[in-house]
Amino acid sequence: MMENFISRIYLDGFDEDSYLFEIDGLKKFKELDFTSPITIFTGENGSGKSTLLEAIAVNWGFNPEGGSKNFNFSTHDTHSPLYSSIRLAKSFRHAKDGFFFRAESFYNVASNAQDIGIGIENGFIEWGGKPSHEQSHGESFLNLVNNRFRGDGLYILDEPESALSMQRQLSLMVSLKELADEGSQIIIATHSPLLLSLPGAQIISLDSDSPLEIDYQDSKPYQLLKLFYEDKELLFSKLFD
Template identity: 45%
Template sequence: MDFDQPPVVRVDAEQRLDPDAWPMTVPAVAQVVREGLVLPKGVTFLVGENGSGKSTLVEAIAVAFGLSPEGGTAQGRHSTRETESPLHTALRLQRGIGAPRWGFFLRAETMHGWYSFLENNPNPWARQPDSAYHEMSHGESFLEVLRTRFDSPGFYCLDEPEAALSFSSTLGLISVLDRVVSEGGQVLCATHSPVLAAMPGATILEVSDAGLHRTTWAELELVQHWRRYLDDPQRYLRHVLD
């Protein structure tokens, strides 16, 4: 029996959702419900256009793992407005034997609310008080979360973390994820960043109207568009500007 397994080995659906209602109308979501999804060790990136389903999948898997849908851990649950899809209710996770149960969900669009939750609910048993995230810039607060929360083996879900990060900070995030993996952690990340997706050794799943499929960094449509744009911006801009 293999005891060297990641926190989440596989994602399956144990019940069906209405096939004519969102999110089952999203091809990638329908594919995962129909076929399941194997999550390998290390880092897995979901890359695709807005509306392709990558964030919906990351959110549902994070919540099925037990993490707060608006970001954070399983212990610190908060909710400002319930917007998550019902997908998590249909999912069943095959957890790794002997794997860590710790996890963290870094969700760019709701981190402000998580900062307020921490401020209003300080942990009396914490070795040190939480940082004053609201007093930092958006990018600085993300970097502080990476420093203080990504510090042990576990299951880390990230939804477009590059939203707050500069180029150099995104490279720093790659370093953090590499350390997490080297210590036995597992990462599932939705991203639009060709910089982040270039992380060596990562599994890349491209999410599109055709569903999701494994690919390489060089084959990503995202990377090809960025290469052509940086080579000749006017090739794209003349179509959107009069």
């Protein structure tokens, strides 16, 4: 296995008056090792997984709303200050490519790229003879991964499943596994039990007061899906009675 571009992150701490101190998954966080080419953050809403993912991306040099390091637009300046409190332990390997995907702002990224004329020739704005804004959200995202992600890079994805059907999530898993096998590093935040099952992925739960590495079977998305299929009546009785 090739060395990861980011091998470890450190949190230097932040002001206890900061709202960040109220995020359960970050209260006692000091450091985290990346032990696999694919690392997946999971946790309930508000657990801090997307906040931590964003901080890593911004610290690396990505635009807070997404895109590559070449993107510097700002539609809404709402990113957290956590990026200034973390340190990244980087390898001597140079990432030849990289991209930060945020489902909530991908439209803005594509619009900005189109406005400034980036990427028609390399498959970002247009692929398959169709501009990105003429494709569905899921279609344009999968084409982004398959045509814009060139490999040997760092790819950070925040809740990519929000744009994708289950079948398209399986397609995404194949593409991400191929990228990782060929030397890329991929960091994901997700609620999807499908994406969490990526072979060889390191799963980090932020449902405790510090990031905790867990097995797939111990993740809440898996456990809820398992309960749904094995005892749907019990689940529904708890929900609706």
